[in-house]
Amino acid sequence: MATILVVTSGKGGVGKTTTSAAVSMGLAMAGHKTVVVDFDIGLRNLDIIMNCERRVVFDFVNVIQGEASLNQALIKDKRCSDLYILPASQTRDKDALTKEGVKQVLDQLSEQFEYIVCDSPAGIEHGALMAMYYADTAIVVTNPEVSSVRDSDRILGILQSKSRRAETNDTPVKEHLLVTRFDPARVAKGEMLSIDDIEEILAVPLLGVIPESQAVLNASNSGNPVILDSKSDAGQAYSDTVERLLGKELPHRFLEAQKKGLFQRVFGG
Amino acid sequence: MVSIFDIFGKDKEPKSASVAKERLKVIVAHERRARNAPDYLPALQNDIMAVIRKYVDIDPEQLQIDLNEEGNFSVLEVNVNLPK
Numbered sequence: 001m002a003t004i005l006v007v008t009s010g011k012g013g014v015g016k017t018t019t020s021a022a023v024s025m026g027l028a029m030a031g032h033k034t035v036v037v038d039f040d041i042g043l044r045n046l047d048i049i050m051n052c053e054r055r056v057v058f059d060f061v062n063v064i065q066g067e068a069s070l071n072q073a074l075i076k077d078k079r080c081s082d083l084y085i086l087p088a089s090q091t092r093d094k095d096a097l098t099k100e101g102v103k104q105v106l107d108q109l110s111e112q113f114e115y116i117v118c119d120s121p122a123g124i125e126h127g128a129l130m131a132m133y134y135a136d137t138a139i140v141v142t143n144p145e146v147s148s149v150r151d152s153d154r155i156l157g158i159l160q161s162k163s164r165r166a167e168t169n170d171t172p173v174k175e176h177l178l179v180t181r182f183d184p185a186r187v188a189k190g191e192m193l194s195i196d197d198i199e200e201i202l203a204v205p206l207l208g209v210i211p212e213s214q215a216v217l218n219a220s221n222s223g224n225p226v227i228l229d230s231k232s233d234a235g236q237a238y239s240d241t242v243e244r245l246l247g248k249e250l251p252h253r254f255l256e257a258q259k260k261g262l263f264q265r266v267f268g269g
Numbered sequence: 270m271v272s273i274f275d276i277f278g279k280d281k282e283p284k285s286a287s288v289a290k291e292r293l294k295v296i297v298a299h300e301r302r303a304r305n306a307p308d309y310l311p312a313l314q315n316d317i318m319a320v321i322r323k324y325v326d327i328d329p330e331q332l333q334i335d336l337n338e339e340g341n342f343s344v345l346e347v348n349v350n351l352p353k
Contacts, residue, residue: 146289153297157304190284197290201297 002110005117005245006135006173008159010151012122014143015180018216019238020119021049021225023139026242028083029227032114035074037086037105039131040121041096044088050077051223052085061089064101070108079228084113094127102130124158133164137174137245139207143181144193152177153202176207178241183212185257195255208241210234211254306336317347325351 007020017040024036038046041061047053052075058068063086070086077083086109089096109116120131132138138159142152159173160166166173179198186192199206210216215232219225227242229235233254240250303310314334321327331350336343 146293149293150296150300153300157301161304187286190286193286193289193293197286201290201293 002106002113002116003137004106004110004135005115005137005139006120006132007117007139007141008120008128008132008155009122009141009148010124010128010155011143011148014141014148015210015216016122016141017046017049017119018220018226019139019141019178019180019210020046020117022227022235022238023242023245024115024117025077025080025083025225026227026239027115027117027245028077028080030242030246031082032246033082033112034115034117035084035086035109035113036117036119037109038088038119039097039127040119041088041092041094041127042090043121044090046085046119047075047087048223049220050085050225052077052087053223056087059087059089060105061092061096063105064096064098070105079224094121094125094130097127097130099130099133103134106134124154128155129158129162132159132173133162135159135163135173136165137176139176139178139245140202140204141178141180142198142202144179144183144187144195144198146193149193149198149201156202156204175204176245177202177204178208178210179206180210181212182209182254184255188257195252206252207244208237209252209255210237210241302335310334310336321349327351 007016007023009016020036024034028034036046037060038044047056055075058073060073062068063070063073073086075085075087077085106116118131118135121127140152140155142148156175159175163173165171177199179195183192187194195206195209211233213232213234215229215234216226219229226232226234227238230239237254240253243250314332317334318329318332321332327349333348335346337346
């Protein structure tokens with residue numbers, strides 16, 4: 001039985017696809033056979049973040065509608081042999097995803113993979129509901145910013161009431177908080193919500209903190225999941241996140257601002 | 270980090286992060302209550318509003334209703350601010 005993991009947030013642009021790419025690559029590099037599925041029907045982007053946009057022939061919707069087999073649609077990652085990508089359709093709309101169709105594909109994937117990472121679209125509409133419906137575990141990606149925190153709370157409410165586990169009174173979806181684009185220097189200045197603030201408001205266990213980092217844009221520019229940039233702060237923070245997901249206890253890093261020189265300390269900035 | 274400009278500066282306003290936290294706590298608590306409330310609550314609120322408006326002209330934000338769980342029963346709390 002595979003573990004189905006949804007990466008969700010409510011708000012757009014907070015780092016769901018970046019996280020899906022990094023986490024799925026991290027799980028696969030740790031030796032777990034992993035597939036990452038793009039649920040953003042009509043606006044597929046996981047393929048370009050994973051650098052396989054020119055290898056897409058068939059997609060998720062083709063498989064649901066019986067126009068292609070699952071193995072025809074799966075794209076094998078060129079960097080890690082344990083990682084596969086199932087791209088979203090670019091031409092259909094989100095209603096092409098049905099509960100039954102999604103279940104069929106996830107059941108089939110469960111036979112081959114240990115982890116199925118579902119990259120949710122933004123919003124709380126059909127596509128987002130389909131991405132979370134069958135989840136065992138959820139990573140709620142949140143920026144330290146009011147609209148993102150509020151939307152995360154909304155998504156948590158939906159996980160607790162509209163997921164398969166909620167509807168069938170199964171054990172609840174395991175929730176994890178991942179704070180991204182965190183800037184400790186601004187927290188120190190009182191300009192940004194702290195990790196404690198966000199944990200207090202959302203009351204969800206913290207899985208990881210990804211610092212605001214130039215490495216993330218560099219990674220998406222070249223199509224390499226940022227976790228492969230092991231020299232970068234964001235890459236290391238994602239590696240820690242994956243290890244915690246796999247059960248290891250690690251202290252959170254990158255929570256403190258870099259020490260400033262005397263000049264900066266006296267004159268601010 | 271406190272700079273020399275902060276020490277001698279005059280800004281004594283609360284930092285924006287604490288404003289954000291307070292605003293979030295209020296709205297998240299409100300939305301959680303609404304989420305767990307029975308479906309009829311918004312309709313009930315509209316009906317109560319219509320009844321009050323037959324007698325006094327009030328704005329929608331002058332009426333607040335909350336349903337609070339108290340063990341094996343619930344308490345419907347209705348707060349109406351009437352203009353003088």
